[in-house]
Amino acid sequence: MSTIDIIETRVRGFISDIQHPKQKKKINSNDLEFQLRKLVDDYFEMDGYSLFYRAIETLQAEGQLIPIQNNQYNGKTPALALYYWVNIKVQADKWDRLEMMKLSDRFDFSYYERHPEWQTKEEWQRIENLYSFLKSSLEREIVSFEERSLELFGHEKFLLDSDQFPDGKGFLTRIGISEDQLKMVKYGEPFVFWMKQGKEIKDIHRVLIVENLSFFHTSIKLLEANQLDYEPELIIYGEGTKIEQSFSFFFRMFPPKSYLFYYAGDLDAAGYGILIRLIEKYPDCSIQPALKIYRKMLECREQKNDQKMGQTQNLKYRDLFFQWFTDEEQALLQQLWQENKRIPQEVLTIETWRRWM
Numbered sequence: 001m002s003t004i005d006i007i008e009t010r011v012r013g014f015i016s017d018i019q020h021p022k023q024k025k026k027i028n029s030n031d032l033e034f035q036l037r038k039l040v041d042d043y044f045e046m047d048g049y050s051l052f053y054r055a056i057e058t059l060q061a062e063g064q065l066i067p068i069q070n071n072q073y074n075g076k077t078p079a080l081a082l083y084y085w086v087n088i089k090v091q092a093d094k095w096d097r098l099e100m101m102k103l104s105d106r107f108d109f110s111y112y113e114r115h116p117e118w119q120t121k122e123e124w125q126r127i128e129n130l131y132s133f134l135k136s137s138l139e140r141e142i143v144s145f146e147e148r149s150l151e152l153f154g155h156e157k158f159l160l161d162s163d164q165f166p167d168g169k170g171f172l173t174r175i176g177i178s179e180d181q182l183k184m185v186k187y188g189e190p191f192v193f194w195m196k197q198g199k200e201i202k203d204i205h206r207v208l209i210v211e212n213l214s215f216f217h218t219s220i221k222l223l224e225a226n227q228l229d230y231e232p233e234l235i236i237y238g239e240g241t242k243i244e245q246s247f248s249f250f251f252r253m254f255p256p257k258s259y260l261f262y263y264a265g266d267l268d269a270a271g272y273g274i275l276i277r278l279i280e281k282y283p284d285c286s287i288q289p290a291l292k293i294y295r296k297m298l299e300c301r302e303q304k305n306d307q308k309m310g311q312t313q314n315l316k317y318r319d320l321f322f323q324w325f326t327d328e329e330q331a332l333l334q335q336l337w338q339e340n341k342r343i344p345q346e347v348l349t350i351e352t353w354r355r356w357m
Helices: 003-018 029-039 048-061 097-103 110-114 121-135 145-153 171-175 213-224 240-253 269-281 291-299 315-322 327-338 350-356
Strands: 025-028 065-067 083-086 192-195 206-210 234-237 260-264 286-289
Touching: 003 025, 003 029, 003 048, 025 029, 029 048, 048 065, 097 121, 110 171, 121 145, 121 171, 192 213, 206 213, 206 240, 213 234, 213 350, 240 269, 260 269, 260 291, 269 286, 269 315, 286 291, 291 327, 291 350, 315 327
Parallel strands: 206 234, 206 260, 260 286
Antiparallel strands: 025 083, 065 083, 192 234
16 A cells, blocks of 8 residues: 555544534544554655645545634645534445335435435334334324324434434424324413303303413402403413413313403513414414403503513514504503513502402
């Protein structure tokens, strides 16, 4: 083997050891050359650096190395970048093409042909499990994401927790299968609710959703005293943004019919967003702001405080929320927004409610 081949073979070996099948790695060219010098006898006598330079340039031309352009160099002549990205390892097809063809009546393997790094033993096992399920899917029942994920992939969080299972994120997209085909659903999380005493499920027509726990309990007292606006038969504790996921649970508990939903939350950016997203997500439901309750909150604006840190101030949600109010009320809401102030729902207590009795 010529000296040129010796150096290039060594460098290629180093790079191959560093390469990862799914993500780029960063290397220091001086560190790489230092390791090379320790392994190659007569490195300096054979002008090893020139051969090292040539090997790096070859690997760069092949696309295996990408210089990081940050004006840092290795201090040698001719100069190389100090840092390089080592591209992901392009693997030869690992899967048996005949086996792929057997499953191609249900799956499109084009993604895996373009990205052979995903042709792993673990991924093939998932695909085989999926194929077995699909063959009998007509007889299967609809279950939760967690139940189906455990059955097919060995863990209930495989499709849901991308931190714990990075391979799970995008798996269904890679293989071209929809969530519906797996007959699984994301169930709404049950919420806390209060039904007016003496009422039955069939009697429910008006529903009040409140954002915060304190006002939920206040609302119960007012409801039982027949003093609550809208006279709802049911009050739901929304628990902040949780209601956006748990609202679908309502339709598993209560019979299908037309309901009037009123929502009351904090007068702040987060509260506006919760209401508008509910309206957008459930366009077939009659959901609207509980204006009578919000107006009482506006009358308590002397108790305003600063907007919560980290709240996203979405102008679209703000404007869609404001349009429910009169021009005078919109001016008050706009002033709160400009001052970066909010009115928490907790201003409405049994004591402050007496103002309007």
